[in-house]
Amino acid sequence: MRALFTGALPRTVLTVLLALVMGGVIMQVSGKDALNAYQVLFNSAFGNERALANTLLAATPLIFTGLATLIAFRAGIFNVGVEGSLYVGAFTAAWVGFTFVDLPGVVLIALAFAAGGLVGGLWGLIPGYLKARLRVDEIVTTIMLNYVAIRFTDYLVTGPFFVPGMANAMSAEVTPQAQLPRLVERSQLNLSLVVALVVFLVVAFMLRRTTLGYEVKTIGSNPVFARWIGMPVSRTIMLVMSISGLIGGLAGAGQALGVNYRFVSGFSRGLGFDGIVIALLGRGSPVGVLLSALFLGALRNGASTMEMFTRIPRDLIDIVVALVIFFTAVEIGFNWLRRRRPTPDAVPPPGSAAEPEKEGVRGNA
Amino acid sequence: TRAQDSDLSVALIIAQGGLGDRSYNDSAFAGLTLAAQEFGVDVVPIESSDPVGEGEQLLRAAAEAGFDLVITLEFSHFDPLARVAPDYPETLFSIVNIVVEGPNIVSIMFDEHTGSYLAGALSAMVTTDAAVPNTNEDVVLGAIGGVQSSGIDVFLDGYIQGACAINPDISVLVAYSNGFGDPATGRELALAMHESGADVVYQIAGGTGQGVIEAAKDTGFWAVGVDSDQDYLAPGFVLTSMLKRVDIAVYDLIGRLVAGELEGGTVAQYGLAENGVGISDMTYSRHVVPRAYTDRVNELREGIIAGDISVIDTRVISEEQRTAFYSNRTCAGIQDLMSSMGS
Amino acid sequence: METLDLIVNIAASTLRLATPLILAAMAGLLSLQVGQVNIGLEGMMLAGSFAVVAFGFWLGSTWMGVLAAILVGVALAALFAFVVTRLKANLIVSGLALNLLASGGTAYLLEILFNTSGTFSPTALQSLPNLSLPVLSDLPLVGRLLFNHSPLVYVSWLAIPLTALFLYRTIPGIHIQAIGQNEEAARSVGIPVRRRQYLALMIGGALCGLAGAHLAVGDLALFREDMTAGRGFIALAAVYFAAGRPRLSALACLLFGLFEALQFRLQLASSIPPQFFQMLPYVMVVITLAVISARKEWRKGWS
Amino acid sequence: MPYLELRGIRKTYPGGVLANDDITLSVEQGEIHGLVGENGAGKSTLMKILYGMEQPDHGEILLAGRSLKIANPHAAIQLGIGMVHQHFQLVPNLTVAENIALGAEPRKGLFADQAAMHSRVRALSERFGLQVDPAARVSDLSVGLQQRVEILKMLYRDARLLILDEPSAVLTPQEVESLFSVLRRLVAEGCTAIFITHKLYEIMSICERATVLRRGRVVGSVRTAESSPAEISRLMVGHDVASPQRTPPNANPRDRLVVRALTTGSAHRSTPLDFTIRSGEILGVAGVEGNGQSELIEALLGVRTGVTGDIVLDGTSLSRLNARRRREKGLALIPEDRNREGLSRPMQVWENLASATYYRSARASVLDLGGLQGAARDLIRRFDIRVSSEKSAVSTLSGGNAQKVVIARELAESPAVLIAAQPTRGLDVGAAQFVHEQLLNLRREGVGILLISADLDELLALSDRLIVMFEGRILATFQRDAATRQALGLAMAGRLESEDAP
Ligand SMILES: Nc1ncnc2c1ncn2[C@@H]1O[C@H](COP(=O)(O)OP(=O)(O)OP(=O)(O)O)[C@@H](O)[C@H]1O
Ligand SMILES: Nc1ncnc2c1ncn2[C@@H]1O[C@H](COP(=O)(O)OP(=O)(O)OP(=O)(O)O)[C@@H](O)[C@H]1O
């Protein structure tokens, strides 16, 4: 899976170029100057220090959610619920940030991240428990719980934590010392990038070198075997879902403390779902996740400035982005997730895998 | 539309919901285009897929692109604006729906509650009048908000106040569609209200509101439009529209910019008096609504302008008052609220 | 009488709300059964919604629009099938990309074809006329409940047994099951695997087209950006909920519609914060699922 | 002129494995032709080529004298070639009839003609004495019945040339016998068969001729009448294969595993199980698959809920412990289905070898990679596992070598009690002999062994005592010398010969 460095990288680059060309053609036929458009896109993504900073800014939450999704994938769990953890995490962090206003910044920030991660983790534990103990398919529960998280946080800021005079539902502002320090002048790029990178290192190490990582890999590749050999399968599944949720929660905390300085109802435009794309584009390797997060971040950041200077409508950029993802999807025609499906009679839970080989291919990224 | 007579340039940052909401954003954009033609200024609408998250980036990018005036329609930009504006003293900024302090910031406020009050009053008058088509004997109105937030509630509460002013026994059903982009849900919600007796339904729900109006059209009751004149969307089924003339505000703003009179650190208040809010001309419903009603609405309008009638802006009530009122969002509740304000 | 009335209203509302879900769920379960889970339902529906409005407007006939929606759905499904079966693209990413493509694409076409954005509701365009049968539709309650819906509602009812029949009784259907459960086995008896996968996915595309069409012109007559509002995912959840069985999937969709219909009315009836009612459908799904599985678990021991 | 002729077949898999190397063999009309060879010798590959599932790099196939290009299974079926795959190719949720007719369903309009399907299947199973309920779901069938379905699948397509890839590996003696009688009947009706097996007596009893493969080449072709198992196995492995030597049983044995009133909460009305395994004793468990053996294994290992009764190992009760603790107490297991329960095929060999003990050497839950890989290299050497490196994936190992990985792991920590379930299933004679030696060594060292096998010869050769499981209970117990193939066979079928019943 270190594929990105061995031969696969050039291929990836090639397909991305192909996609960009396709997008260019579309722009041309609809009478836009594609070349110029891409120029702007590139410049506003990498052109100068601040452009780069903004790209990193856009990439930061994606790194989190990508890793959160990845670690679940590794255990053969398809966690669509990172979005939900992101919301509850964001609110919790914001709550800490505007409640314990007397604490010194360092403590407060640490506390806010911790709290956000904790609550995100607990949120992830719900589907984790249901899957591990009751074998409830996590795809359904996580999709459902996302909606719940979004509605519930919305309730919190329109009810108990209502702030008068706000046209949109949002929490109070987090106290200044809880607002994450910025890394670059006049860019919102902030400390949460560092946190993201730390999480990246931890996850990478965890997966490669620790007993947990080893158990995750085994369960992901053959849950039946894992239990027969004496691994704590249920516990690991719950643990993994919690960690996944925890990372999602950290992502939310980062956005709340570093970008919006509050919890804004419905603030995430599917950052959690981007995590799925990224984990897959990253071929299930942490490094891959890092790279694809940067890639998507650059695309997003570039796009938002692009539409400002080339009169190219946002939607067209969405199309281009979609094309890139599409082509990359084609290029990464590896099948460990294509196999993930319930045998049409009973959704195969971990431990009762009907087809270990297939189950095996699933998690083995 | 680069024009010789002015080399000023204006950026308009579009709010959530985006262009095509046929209300808030579109209305502002109309004002922008008009201004572009009239004054020959260079105008650029800026849409973002994530206006909330990218707030600061958008503002900075716009400022650095050298626009003379940067107007943001996105409410949540008040935080970033306060941070960004000082870095660009040469640029004028303007934000709608909230006051942001700053020497180079012009805030634009609307009295949505007074406009909605008039709509509520009119609705209350027709709902019991058998002479008016598509009404029933029930003393029930409906109001649908896109999401629950005081920005939306100020419309709903103004509407309720107007209705109660006409008929203290009236009940106004309130619901939230939870999103601005889902007409199908809007339709079902409106139907549910109609089933429980509401024959006039006020929608403050953007694209979701489209469904409300459609429901009114094919089930035969009245919808009330919002922000821009939506009467034409279903002639004969939209009683009126509560106009929030963002177009006028934007147009004025640019006008004053061109005239060199635009002062930072000011607040432009748009109420009934300024025709910043009000109700539509009822092009398609005028002939079926008794003259007396529209006259009464005009009296109320005068009364509010004169200050004889006070309409509560629920954005600025205290925490206790709010909790009290929202646990009992009825005419009685309004009464209590009023008395608590009075004291 | 009052309560009976209410019940009928809720039931009717449930049926309307469930219709697009059911159609999409049938599509979803076909893709699941053939082993090519389709996350792109949402996108296909949205494309259908756009197509029905655009073509209905151009051709001056809503029914022609519906036809177009079906074709567009099928075309997208064919593209999806090509990408995932022939090019061996990753299922999930392709699905998500398809959704993005549909979302951006429809919005963009709205821009360049009708130079409007957000909503497109040409006055010329009529929504599909509700069924009205001489006597039946005028029956007091039953009429309102059963004989007064938009045509595609009935299509969705039809789709359920037809899907079951197709899947369990027809030869292609049996092959589709075989491929989904043991592709190798299907190959080894010379079943044209890829052709069957195309078939399943393209039927799904047609159903999604219908689902989208119903959203746009079933009761309304307009297209709104992203008007599918996540229904594709709800449908998919229903399919997983039912482990790919047609009738159970439909039931799940109806349940969801019911909770939705209830939450609308509960909002009007009480001063409890609306979000709680809005959560209701999703929470109920999770709880139901948990209970079902719990009972299953007690019955059989682990192995 | 031979009925089937393969000339100079060569096949290299992507990844460079030379699976078939210039293979030439001929099969006469109406013959049952044996194909034998070590794991990974290339048997399945050759048959997959014949069945159009793989394409040869070169070489030609002549059927009844005509040179053919077999592009895919469909073409093969058209030519009257049928194949029973080593790994069954069935669709669990379809009925028996649907599986048999799959791809060739009688149609009635748009629909599959279920009635016709069922009657044809019934007719077939009547004709060849392959009783099976057409309406049953395949997922509910025992392995033996599943194989019947596979055979019926061929017959349904009126195959004239039948390929059977290790069909007997999973069958009980009775089932093997009925399989053979079916084959004989088919041949009598003019069919021709190619029969792959690792069991030489089967070759001797049913095949006229046998071709032996080694490392992808033909190393000999013999007339069974004029040959002997010894000769064939010599050809297969390249050297003589001595049959394992049993030492006399332990003089003063102690109880190692005591099982009391064990119920597994299985589908069977589970009657409590009681048995004891003493040190240096191999307790054989005979029985048709699906008579409670799997449940017993799961119960002993502790991966099953709803288990009651007591399991005592060397005086300590395991009943309350989870699988890991039980293993730590000295319980070891060679599972029935190595690919499902014994290995993680995508993972590397060293990872599979370490899977039982990885956590012990971990410091602060950080794996001791160096140590684990070193240990793996030792085991690979000790158990002579044929693999390029400890880092290669188990999925690329032949069954025999895969099994060695399991055994190496389970024996690494000298166990107190070993559960060996189908330990030589699908293994070639060489590999099987290796396993048998390992078991006997353990026995010598005083380990208590529970040997669960469908292979009676294996049971008879190794066991000190035998129990027969039938419908979840222990139907009979035999002392080594009292046990005969026939008596066991009857007991497995649920019938007790009143006289020598214990
Ligand atoms: N799909 C494949 N890809 C790569 N190598 C393969 C593949 N299938 C088989 N091989 C290799 O080809 C060789 C021959 O495999 P084959 O299946 O023919 O052996 P076999 O004689 O059937 O062994 P067994 O008795 O275990 O079934 C083995 O080394 C195996 O690893
Ligand atoms: N994709 C593959 N790559 C490498 N080797 C393979 C592949 N597929 C199968 N093999 C090997 O081919 C050989 C025969 O494969 P097959 O599935 O016929 O038998 P098996 O079950 O693996 O071994 P056995 O039948 O002896 O238990 C095995 O060694 C198997 O590991």
Ligand SMILES: [Mg+2]
């Ligand atoms: Mg009325």
Ligand SMILES: [Mg+2]
């Ligand atoms: Mg083989």
